[in-house]
């Protein structure tokens with residue numbers, strides 16, 4: 001069930017400060033919006049990473065209609081660390097064994113390793129979307145639940161297309177996570193199947209809001225979250241959902257139709 005959802009790095013992982021990395025061992029490749037740090041990665045791999053990162057930077061902004069977010073240039077560039085091996089990555093970042101990459105949002109830092117499964121296609125756009133979205137709705141905004149952050153990030157992945165049919169079955173069987181459960185979801189202590197379901201529903205809710213109501217509404221929704229810092233307030237003002245239950249019903253109908 002939902003095996004095709006890749007478990008990407010969880011957000012807001014607190015990492016060792018970059019200054020603790022032995023900086024002199026790292027080479028750096030600079031593009032307009034990114035500094036890419038690497039050691040033994042071949043030049044063509046670094047160039048490809050740089051090209052993809054710039055491409056996602058543009059496409060994420062236009063996909064959500066976030067066309068005027070902070071520009072990441074000069075000293076404000078995002079940093080990507082590409083470790084040589086999974087071992088080195090896991091040790092330096094203290095990540096879980098399944099993590100293919102992770103992000104520290106506040107300082108625009110992404111870390112992964114050479115050969116991480118799905119890094120270029122899925123993990124990189126996922127982590128970049130986390131940063132772009134938080135810049136849009138405001139850092140440490142208590143009105144922005146984890147499912148919305150992960151939904152926006154997962155929306156960028158290429159490996160999520162088959163989800164609707166699976167979710168329909170799960171909803172019919174009554175095994176889905178209610179919106180209330182999503183709002184209170186914590187990764188700690190959750191089983192792998194629950195985590196997959198959480199990502200799948202988070203993605204699906206964002207997809208529902210964007211495909212049924214459009215990009216402009218979604219931008220307005222994000223603005224309302226940023227300015228008024230209330231999730232129920234933003235849902236009711238922008239989408240006319242009078243409560244979480246109304247959103248859940250709308251989403252279920254969309255999946256089941």
Ligand SMILES: [Zn+2]
Pocket residue numbers: 008009010011126130149150153
């Ligand atoms: Zn994420």
